[in-house]
Amino acid sequence: DIQMTQSPSTLSASVGDRVTITCRASQSIKNWLAWYQQRPGKAPKLLIYEASTLETDVPSRFSGSGSGTEFTLTINSLRPDDFATYYCQQYASWFRTFGPGTKIHMK
């Protein structure tokens, strides 16, 4: 299976900050990478797929980049409802695996 890692595991930030999360794959996944946001008690929400394509209705302050084995999710000008946990997911393989998550909490 393709293994996914994320850094950092937790991130302390303030409203208005720019934050970046990194996701790495154990082998090349080209651009077959998605990012999800999960708020407490809720199902995950798809934000970005194909590494950089914004899902419908996702605000433009979210952006993704990368290819191969290293990817980033950037949130510009953090808003109160962005404090959540973010997961990357590879779908290059039938056995779609998630990263361990990055929790953004308020400083």
Next chain:
Amino acid sequence: QVQLVQSGAEVTKPGASVKVSCTTSDYTFTTYGINWVRQAPGQGLEWMGWISTQNGNTNYAQNLQGRVTISADTSTSTAYMELRSLRSDDTAFYYCARDLGSYSGGTYPFDYWGQGTLITVSS
């Protein structure tokens, strides 16, 4: 709008089986595959498996192979996930989630999710 509605929470004993349903609406069920993902309390997301709603083909996570069965009933637009020989570490929220794309030969991220079903395994 597209909805995936799951069955309710269950408490069950070690060694038993559980079957969770995921009833879909407002789209053509056989166009998009359905996945199951679980999340132990306070933990991350674990993909469990996938079913093609077009032909019933399945893929399962290797660590669950032999204990999990995913099925689909096209007449009711409902997918099911059955997990057998339950252990305490199977206690988790179980989610169904729809493939973003419709080509049955491709793999996709998940655009619509059910609300989650809490399965508690306890003696």
